[in-house]
Amino acid sequence: MAGRKSSGTVAPQKTEANPLSASTLEKKISFKLNAPQAQAVQVAGCFNEWNPESFRLKKAADGNWKGEWKLTPGRYEYRFVVDGRWENDPKAASVPNNVGSTNSVLEVK
Secondary structure (H helix, E strand, C coil): CCCCCCCCCCCCCCCCCCCCCHHHHCEEEEEEEECCCCCCEEEEEHHHCCCHHHCECEECCCCEEEEEEEECCEEEEEEEEECCEEECCCCCCEEECCCCCEEEEEEEC
């Protein structure tokens, strides 16, 4: 192939999707609160834009409220909403928030 010169560039190659996408890094996180007298328990946090309506826990016969949420690794702040009252998770560390109270902290690894 005389007379043909290489341009020195390489055509872009098609790449496969990243196998470590956010969905593959997600982990099931269990939330649990003992509140046998409660009628409704929800979880609100930075992972659901602080919207308690988007994450309702289910009551078990033993009075514990339970639910699972998928989260990617990181640090999250959250609170339980028990019959309309915002409460911290008694089993989690807490940090001050911007409304004069505290939030529970969750580290997902």
